[in-house]
Amino acid sequence: MVVIAPHWPLAAAAVTPGIPAVVVRANRVIAANPAARLHHVEPGMRRRESQGRCPQLEVLEHDPDRDARRFESVVSALEQFTPRVEILGPGRCSFPTRGPSRYFGGDTSLGEQVASVVDSEIAHVFGESDCPPGFRACVGVADGLFAASLAAEILSSAPSGRSDRSHLVVPANTSNKFLAPMPVSALRRWSAPIDDGEHLVDLLWRLGLRTLGDVASLPASDMLARFGTDGARAHRLASGHDERPPDTRPVPPESTIETELDPPAERVDTASFVAKTMADEMHARLARDGLACTRIIVEAITGAGESLSRTWRHEGALSANDVADRMRWQLDGWLSSRHKPTSGITLLRLAPDEVVADVGRQLGFWGGQALETERAARALARVQGLLGPDAVSLPERRGGRGLGEAIGKVPLPFVDLNDPDRKVDSPSADAPWPGRLPAPSPAVLGCRSVAEVVDANGEMVSVSGRGDLSADPAVVVWSDGSKSAVVSWAGPWPLDEKWWEPQQHRRLARFQVVLSDGGAHVMSISNRRWQHEGEYQ
Amino acid sequence: MLDGVVATSLALGLASRASVEGSWVAFVGLDLLCLPTAEEFGLDLTHVALVDDPGDQWANVMSTLVGAIDVVVTSTPERIRARDGRRLAARLRERGSVIIELKCGPRSAMQGDVVLSVDRQRWYGLGWGHGCLRSRRVTVNVSGRGAASMSRAVDLLLPGDSGRPEAVEQAAAPEVFQTYDTVADVADLTARLATKVAARTVEAGA
Structure with missing residues (x-):
């Protein structure tokens, strides 16, 4: 069974449901509440675009810590059904239903009860008596995690008018029938552990495999032969199996890490500091055995003898940082919840619950750079903290005719540096832009001010409306009065841009000149005024 | 430290060599730098960051970036405090980044290992x-x-x-x-010196 709390980032932030609100990360909307959906604000939009559609929109920054912390209360409410709740991520959890569903009167009845308990918890997060519509829990029951999460997502992505159904039960052994009509793009979801889902889905679609049923009908060996392990995994998922065959290998007992905390940790920061070293240690021990873990158990024992335990699960292998994050979220959830432990934590235990052979990951050619990029991103964020939000910027290819216009600057807050597919191109970058100066470009943009360029007789050189030059340029007079003789030159290269926009209309003629000191410059004349555009410094 | 009439191009040439090998390059206080030129010289734009105007926080910005970013190209303000200079020097020794300094004022505030x-x-x-x-x-x-x-x-x-x-x-x-x-060889030399020469001192001009 998979339980999804829809729009969880917004529920965690406890934004009043009637106010349109979105959560953004790196300038992209990642969650929008039903009120915002009414204004056609959808996840994936740029921040500016969403604000354009709904000016009164409340914009919140993405905060995974807050999401995870608040989710703890929902998970602990589910403990009345089963102790084996696994958290998949903030807003999503799952548990095996075979035992509980017999006790609570079948899958359907269990689904109803779980949904009503989670609803009341969500209502509590909002501080209201009733769960606002659109935020109600969605429960999916099916044979495997993939099918169950898909069932839950179907409910949560239904139009916000969903109020009649809180759960979708796929009867046992019919998951493959349930999955068959689903579009192949379902393989791209978070619940499908496929490394390059985007690419695989695109390829399958172009090959004419439009539904999961199409994929499942192919022989598994062919999928493996043609698409590699990702293909084999996609086939397993599409056929309603788990993503890998059950693995009964025992977890090496020595990979469990225990740390006693003395004095007992009452605060999250002290505990999470220890958690980080524990995560690194566990990761190192598992790596020594060639293993990676996909599920961890975080346990804490308090000074009063209370024992807290929670399982976190991830579809791919968890890295040391992922483990540390989850431990921190969990500790934060415990220590800041309503039912917080009566005394500080004295013992922390971290145990891998499910391990898989670490097949390693073939990083891209520059993949090893991820760590460096992360380090650079942190340093840049600190500089931004020192100087202000617009102080740090990153280049973006935009295209343009003017010097230096072809590459613009985007402030750091609008860019997600840790995105491995980060692009520096905007759509107009590939256009040909006739009228550009040919390479090489000057290294420094107009740093000197020029008074005029004169010909051999001392008359100012001008360019007529038809692009005719009055005389050959001979001397450049700088505004401080000094003069430099022109050794060679070329031009005029006229430029007439945006004549349809009176405000931005620009008309000028550019020259390249080499002066007597050997330095090369770009000069331009516009409205009988000379300007220094750039220097080849 | 780079000096003379083509210092900016030379700095881009040095930085691009590091950039194609995946290093990050930051430009501090070079707001007039023409970025298309940087790209023509082979700089990988996905690994470039710009701090246009560090203002009076130049020393803080530099010591934050040194270590996290491999190559920092900067024009040093004419006056930096001796204490800031020493701190930056210590960080450089410890972290092994490279600072490429463009000389803009009458004299440079730092004394580099290599002067081009x-x-x-x-x-x-x-x-x-x-x-x-x-x-x-x-x-x-x-x-x-x-x-x-x-x-x-x-x-x-x-x-x-x-x-x-x-x-x-x-x-x-x-x-x-x-x-x-x-x-390229000069860039190699710069990088080697940055990591190996232990006694890198920065003399601060106050």
Whole structure:
């Protein structure tokens, strides 16, 4: 069974449901509440675009810590059904239903009860008596995690008018029938552990495999032969199996890490500091055995003898940082919840619950750079903290005719540096832009001010409306009065841009000149005024 | 430290060499830098960050970036405090980044391990009323301390016909110049010195 709390980032932030609100990360909307959906604000939009559609929109920054912390209360409410709740991520959890569903009167009845308990918890997060519509829990029951999460997502992505159904039960052994009509793009979801889902889905679609049923009908060996392990995994998922065959290998007992905390940790920061070293240690021990873990158990024992335990699960292998994050979220959830432990934590235990052979990951050619990029991103964020939000910027290819216009600057807050597919191109970058100066470009943009360029007789050189030059340029007079003789030159290269926009209309003629000191410059004349555009410094 | 008439191009040439190998490059206080030129020199734009105006926080910004970012290109403000200079020097020793400093004022605030300066440049491709700039030949004087203490001169095309820095045909050049025949080698030298030379000191001009 998979339980999804829809729009969880917004529920965690406890934004009043009637106010349109979105959560953004790196300038992209990642969650929008039903009120915002009414204004056609959808996840994936740029921040500016969403604000354009709904000016009164409340914009919140993405905060995974807050999401995870608040989710703890929902998970602990589910403990009345089963102790084996696994958290998949903030807003999503799952548990095996075979035992509980017999006790609570079948899958359907269990689904109803779980949904009503989670609803009341969500209502509590909002501080209201009733769960606002659109935020109600969605429960999916099916044979495997993939099918169950898909069932839950179907409910949560239904139009916000969903109020009649809180759960979708796929009867046992019919998951493959349930999955068959689903579009192949379902393989791209978070619940499908496929490394390059985007690419695989695109390829399958172009090959004419439009539904999961199409994929499942192919022989598994062919999928493996043609698409590699990702293909084999996609086939397993599409056929309603788990993503890998059950693995009964025992977890090496020595990979469990225990740390006693003395004095007992009452605060999250002290505990999470220890958690980080524990995560690194566990990761190192598992790596020594060639293993990676996909599920961890975080346990804490308090000074009063209370024992807290929670399982976190991830579809791919968890890295040391992922483990540390989850431990921190969990500790934060415990220590800041309503039912917080009566005394500080004295013992922390971290145990891998499910391990898989670490097949390693073939990083891209520059993949090893991820760590460096992360380090650079942190340093840049600190500089931004020192100087202000617009102080740090990153280049973006935009295209343009003017010097230096072809590459613009985007402030750091609008860019997600840790995105491995980060692009520096905007759509107009590939256009040909006739009228550009040919390479090489000057290294420094107009740093000197020029008074005029004169010909051999001392008359100012001008360019007529038809692009005719009055005389050959001979001397450049700088505004401080000094003069430099022109050794060679070329031009005029006229430029007439945006004549349809009176405000931005620009008309000028550019020259390249080499002066007597050997330095090369770009000069331009516009409205009988000379300007220094750039220097080849 | 880079000095002379083509300092910016030389800095881009050095930084691009590190950039194609995946290093991050930051430009601090160079708001007039023309980014398309940087790309023409081979800089990987996905690994470039710009801090246009560090204001009076220059020393703080630099010590934050050093260590996290491999190559920091900057123009040093004319006055930095002795304490800031020492702190930055200590961080450089510890972290192994490279600072490429463009000399803008009358004298530099830091004393680098390697000083490159150019006093002669010659452009090709532009005539009297025709043609366009294509390539430039410069003579780079390399001096410095430690391994670089013997001063040398290197002829380079900056840029060459390919748009990137190139070595000049070595046939005519004296033998002693061949050791550092491309900007790339100079970049290697800079990087090596940055990591190996322990006694890097920064003298602060107050």
